[in-house]
Amino acid sequence: MSTTAEALHSAEAHSAHNYHPLPVVVASAEGAWMTDVEGRRFLDMLAGYSALNFGHGNRRLLDAAKAQLERVTLTSRAFHHDRFADFCRELAALCGKEMVLPMNTGAEAVETAVKTARKWGYEVKGVPDGQAKIVVAANNFHGRTTTIVSFSTDHEARDHYGPYTPGFEIVPYGDLTALAEAVTANTVAVLLEPIQGEAGVLVPPAGYLRGVRELTRERNVLFMADEIQSGLGRTGRTFACEHEDVVPDVYILGKALGGGVVPVSAVIADRDVLGVFRPGEHGSTFGGNPLACAVALEVIAMLRTGEYQQRAAELGDHLHRELNLLVGGGAVTAVRGRGLWAGVDIDPAHGTGRQISEALMERGVLVKDTHGSTIRIAPPLVISKEDLDWGLDQLREVLAAG
Structure with a gap:
């Protein structure tokens, strides 16, 4: 050694x-x-x-992983496997939603949420093709892919990676007035962290998340909550949004969902949102693999105890x-x-x-x-x-x- x-x-x-x-x-x-x-x-x-x-x-998680390792670890989504349906059903129930789109990393889940919002905007809301806008908050951290750094205000993450992906508008975090002014007829989603982790664990003003929920509902805009760091018990609730009794249209989860054993992430929403996808339009070789589902199912069971x-x-x-x-x-x-x-x-x-x-x-x-x-x-x-x-x-x- x-x-x-x-x-x-x-x-x-x-x-x-x-x-x-x-x-x-x-x-x-x-x-x-x-x-x-x-x-x-x-x-x-x-x-x-x-x-x-x-x-x-964690013994429960290691035992779940070991048991699955002896059976099957990867099938790809070309086939069904016997842990997939249970994982999707249980995670949807934990979130109070109907459907799950599993991926691997947090950034991959955010990218999936962006694609979901745009497709929903064009096919459900009726935004003209190519005109969809997503409103985000300054000082956000949603990952470091090319698209995600396109709406980052962190120069270390953003500088010298252009040309940048268009379609995003940045407003100050916690400012409902600025958010309301940024939302237009072509806005398909507001993407926020309920608590901004990388920015220094910034908690928004009381009532902000409730205000975002009311605004997005009134304007027919999806509220997408990035709970990759804040979710799954970290803040004393299953989701940080619960501190203001808010349920977003879309949960974006990762990190703790894999129990520190394997990378697992997911986008969770109702059928009227995730139902826009059809075969071949989005995917991931490892997303929702048997090993990931087995570990995540144990995570969900542990969270259900409270x-x-x-x-x-x-x-x-x-x-x-x-x-x-x-x-x-x-x-x-x-x-x-x-x-x-x-x-x-x-x-x-x-x-x-x-x-x-x-x-x-x-x-x-x-x-x-x-x-x-x-x-x-x-x-x-x-x-x-x-x-x-x-x-x-x-x-x-x-x-x-x-």
Whole structure:
């Protein structure tokens, strides 16, 4: 097994530099803890950007995967398999919808949602062909495909990847007036994150999501909620939209749907929306494969108990109480979030988000920075209160050390 230094040198030499990871090399993991190649343990306070909501090596999920591995892993959608119908039925029921279009990654699901909205706009709403518009929010993060970065305001993700895909209008996040002004007769959808994760865990003003729901219903526009990071228990509810009793027309799911075992994503909506697709018009070789369906079915069963949502709500309240005590103490300027999900703004005079993340790494806690001065905290929902408190203690000590 390579040492940390050897692994980092090899990665630097042979992998494209599209990420800037912390200098830790993980070799194994269980629950909320990871162990590096030299045996050092780290508390995972990021959970794969919410892909690991149920922790590393969750026994139920591994058992479901192993059982399916012994049977069949891939058929392609050229044939039916015996897990597909159950997966679609159970996921649709979890979302309160009628149909599911399974894919693999979050970005792939967002691309699918964009295609769905446009096709619905032309064939159901009656928008002239080629004129469909989708309204999105500034500071969004929906992925990094060419089309998705076309409506990004993040220069790192967007610059030098043009020409860009037309058909999108960007408005300020949380501004209902701007949103209403942007919606026209040719608007087919509003695509939003109920909480903007990559932007720093930005929670919109109270009533915003309800206002979006009312506006889109009045204007005959689809409300598409990107719950790839915020959904499946992270915020203390199954979906973040539930905090305002809102049900969008389209759910976009990923990350935790695969249980940290395999990539699984999906677009979920009623028949009048997803029913626009016909054979050959959209697809994915691995989308809805037997292994993915088996794992996702177990994820859905786990969410139906409500225990993970309750745990995220209760531990989340504790997390935010403790973090808010840090505001105004000289190092932390603001804390945002919901459930077991928080964005912590560091006073630039005290250090960058990267510097704080590196200092925490040295103390055995793994978080990640975003937008220069913010660190994100999103531990697995299975983390114990004792481990969470220990991680927060390390943060206090790092901040106190200046």
